[in-house]
Amino acid sequence: MTQDVIEAVKKAKEQSKPRNFTQSIDVIINIKDLDVQKPENRFDEEVTLPHGRGKDVRIGVIADGELTVQAKSAGVDLVITKENLEELGKERKEAKKAANSVDFFIAQADMMPLVGRFLGPVLGPRKKMPKPVPASIKLDPLLERLKKTVKVGVKTQPSIQVIVGTQDMTDDEIAENVEAVLTILDRHLEKGRNQIKSMFIKTTMGPIERVI
Known part of the structure; x- marks a missing residue:
């Protein structure tokens, strides 16, 4: 074939x-x-x-601390911190805009309950719920694969x-x-x-x- x-x-x-x-x-x-x-x-x-x-793939990272530093250093398209996450939970229009702006999301595993609470209703229907990753992960290899x-x-x-x-x-x-x-x-x-x-x-x- x-x-x-x-x-x-x-x-x-x-x-x-x-x-x-x-x-x-x-x-x-x-x-x-x-x-x-x-x-x-x-x-x-x-x-x-x-x-x-x-073609470029747009990736968003939802994290805190060291993982956000790695994400910004890698130049990912969107970085959402814990504070941003809570704000997006109150602003449905902005949350939808964020969801539509990237192809894949990665989230720090211990933040997944917050992601589900604040962004789940927006990401779920779009099939864009994040991949949970440990806070200690090296992001670059995962980003390259995505x-x-x-x-x-x-x-x-x-x-x-x-x-x-x-x-x-x-x-x-x-x-x-x-x-x-x-x-x-x-x-x-x-x-x-x-x-x-x-x-x-x-x-x-x-x-x-x-x-x-």
């Missing part, structure tokens, strides 16, 4: 009109014989793409659409990222990738190209 993916990526790039920005490349997978009404058939998992997403991470899941429809790179990445790199996504199907579906009904590659604003 890898060669089919490479060919589809190549065609998707060729068919896409030049734009004044670097377009993302998505894989769209439709799954057969999957009843999404059954909770056991739904899944939501994070996948680390071997060649990254090709920058290559995408969420892959099946919820209300038996289909998946997820970013697997950008048009300035090589066809091979994008194909290897697609393969990483497919391993999730092997893990969660009874017949693995044999349950794929159809699969397509597309750029942000270009036409879709069929893989299978």
Whole structure:
């Protein structure tokens, strides 16, 4: 299948009109014989793409003390301290703005009860509840991994659409990222990738190209 993916990526790039920005490349997978009404058939998992997403990932850190120092030093997009957390709990509009401004949140584990209390109603519905981490963690390796991470899941429809790179990445790199996504199907579906009904590659604003 890898060669089919490479060919589809190549065609998707060729068919896409030049734009004044670097377009993302998505894989769209439709799954057969999957009843999404059954909770056991739904899944939501994070996948680390071997060649990254090709675009910046925005990360927020909710912490106190040393962890906030590390976060600011690493240049994360949003740092929320204990004081900020309480303020956001009172300002729902600002809390929503903060939630929408980042892709992933990390939170100091001992602050999770406060996160649930003040931000849970905003982060929960957006599927952005933070990853709890110990206060002693070295943030840099975790941040690097998150920058290559995408969420892959099946919820209300038996289909998946997820970013697997950008048009300035090589066809091979994008194909290897697609393969990483497919391993999730092997893990969660009874017949693995044999349950794929159809699969397509597309750029942000270009036409879709069929893989299978």
